[in-house]
Amino acid sequence: MNEKIAIVGMACRFPGGVTNPDEFWELLRNETDAVTEIPAGRFGTDFYRHPNKREPGRSYTFAAGVLDDVAGFDANFFGISPREAAQMDPQQRLLLELAWEAFEDAGMPPRAQRGTRCGVYVGVASPDYGNRSMDDLSAIDPYSATGNTLSIASNRLSYWFDLRGPSMSIDTACSSSLVALHQAVRALESGEADTAIAGGVNLLLHPFGFVAFSKASMLSPRGRCRAFDATADGYVRAEGGAVVVLKTLARALADGDTIHAVIAGTGVNSDGFSQGGISVPGAAAQADLLRTV
Numbered sequence: 001m002n003e004k005i006a007i008v009g010m011a012c013r014f015p016g017g018v019t020n021p022d023e024f025w026e027l028l029r030n031e032t033d034a035v036t037e038i039p040a041g042r043f044g045t046d047f048y049r050h051p052n053k054r055e056p057g058r059s060y061t062f063a064a065g066v067l068d069d070v071a072g073f074d075a076n077f078f079g080i081s082p083r084e085a086a087q088m089d090p091q092q093r094l095l096l097e098l099a100w101e102a103f104e105d106a107g108m109p110p111r112a113q114r115g116t117r118c119g120v121y122v123g124v125a126s127p128d129y130g131n132r133s134m135d136d137l138s139a140i141d142p143y144s145a146t147g148n149t150l151s152i153a154s155n156r157l158s159y160w161f162d163l164r165g166p167s168m169s170i171d172t173a174c175s176s177s178l179v180a181l182h183q184a185v186r187a188l189e190s191g192e193a194d195t196a197i198a199g200g201v202n203l204l205l206h207p208f209g210f211v212a213f214s215k216a217s218m219l220s221p222r223g224r225c226r227a228f229d230a231t232a233d234g235y236v237r238a239e240g241g242a243v244v245v246l247k248t249l250a251r252a253l254a255d256g257d258t259i260h261a262v263i264a265g266t267g268v269n270s271d272g273f274s275q276g277g278i279s280v281p282g283a284a285a286q287a288d289l290l291r292t293v
Contacts, residue, residue: 002189002265003188003189003248003249003250004248004249004262004263004264005185005188005189005246005247005248005249005262005263006246006247006248006249006251006252006253006257006259006260006261006262006263007244007245007246007259007260007261007262007263008106008107008108008245008246008247008252008257008258008259008260009102009103009104009105009106009107009108009243009244009245009260010102010105010242010243010244010245010260011097011098011099011100011101011102011105011242011243012024012098012240012241012242012243013067013094013098013240013241013242014027014034014065014067014240014242015034015035015036015064015065015066015067015238015239015240016032016034016065017068018034018240020101021260034065034238035063035064035065035223035224035236035238036063036064036065036066037062037063037064037066037223038062038064038066038204038210039066042204042205043132043205043206043207044207045062045207048062048207048210048211049062053214053215053217057211058211058214059207059210059211059213059214059219060214060219060221061210061214061219061220061221061223062210063219063220063222063223063224063236063237064204064236064237064238064239065236065237065238065239065240066204066238066239067203067239067240070090070094070203070205070239071090073085073090073093073097078096078160083141083143084143084147087141087143087144087147087148088143088147088148088156089129089130089147089148089153089203090129090203090205091124091126091129091153091201091202091203091241092147092152092153092156094201094203094241095122095153095156095157095199095201095241095243096156096157096160098199098201098241098242098243099157099161099197099199099243101243102197102199102243102244102245103161103245105245106245106257106258107257107258108195108245110161113161113162113163113195114161114162114163115162115164116163116164116165116194116195117164117165117193117194117195118161118163118164118165118193118194118195118196118197119163119165119166119167119184119187119188119192119193119195119196119197120154120155120157120158120163120165120166120167120168120196120197121154121166121168121170121180121181121183121184121187121196121197121198121199122153122154122157122168122169122170122180122197122198122199122200122201123169123170123171123172123175123176123177123178123179123180123181123199123200123201124150124153124154124169124170124171124176124200124201124202125150125171125172125173125174125176125202126202126203126204126205126209127148127150128203128204128205128206128208128209129147129148129203129205129206130144130148130149131205131206131208132205132206133148150169150171151168151169152169153169153201154167154168154169155167155169157197163197165187165192165193165194165195165196166187166192166193168180168183170183176200177198177199177200177242178266179268180198180199180200181198181244181263181266182266182267182268183198184196184197184198184246185198185246185263185266186266188246188247188248189248194247194251195245195246195247196245196246196247197243197244197245197246198243198244198246199241199242199243199244200241200242201240201241202238202239202240202241203239204237204238204239209237210237213237216279217234218234218235218279219234219235219236219237220232220233220234220235220236221233221234223236224236244260246263249262265293266293267289267292267293268289269285269288269289269292270285271285271286272285
């Protein structure tokens with residue numbers, strides 16, 4: 001099956017103060033550099049910083065694309081108690097806000113989606129907030145498991161909006177949100193879902209990722225990505241979130257929806273074995289995927 005899919009709703013949060021798609025477009029048009037650094041008070045970056053990557057337990061950089069506010073959340077609006085909200089991964093909180101805004105952007109009243117066959121597909125790979133709990137087991141309470149399990153990131157949306165389509169969190173590292181989108185498209189094409197929410201979220205809330213990637217020399221010591229450039233010396237981590245609401249193009253036209261864009265096709269494969277190690281891309285396999293799509 002190869003039915004075209006319409007994007008009828010969008011919402012996002014990105015570094016550089018971006019709170020909606022229009023602001024994101026302006027950031028791109030203005031070629032704004034939104035890379036800064038993890039705030040020192042988030043998890044004590046000064047303690048974990050060291051210029052030598054061989055220094056145990058340290059990172060040589062904390063350059064990152066950072067959201068302005070990762071803690072703010074109107075728990076009362078979503079009917080969540082302060083105690084539960086405190087144990088919820090901020091990624092779950094952000095997804096709730098983005099899903100609500102995406103439904104509104106689509107002209108679909110969020111509360112009217114209850115009981116519908118709307119699927120939820122979320123790309124999420126970071127367990128940082130849960131790792132913070134592991135640092136202090138005495139802080140664990142009855143909300144810790146549901147608040148920090150990645151599988152709940154998608155099901156939190158299905159539960160709160162009472163959506164009855166498939167609900168899954170997808171972790172394929174850097175490609176998580178793209179694979180989530182692919183699964184959403186397939187569900188719409190097959191009729192498994194009538195509408196779908198697809199998106200991704202990533203917040204940098206623990207030093208583990210920085211320390212681990214420093215040891216592997218993955219992070220740029222200069223704090224800048226230079227993709228396809230001879231001077232490239234690593235990449236820069238970033239946080240953010242985005243959600244789109246999807247329908248088949250035929251249904252979106254019939255419903256009179258505003259159509260932001262049309263997805264003509266998607267595809268997924270694996271690089272399989274690649275020279276240089278498991279984290280090194282396989283150019284031939286990726287080119288083959290592009291041809292297939």
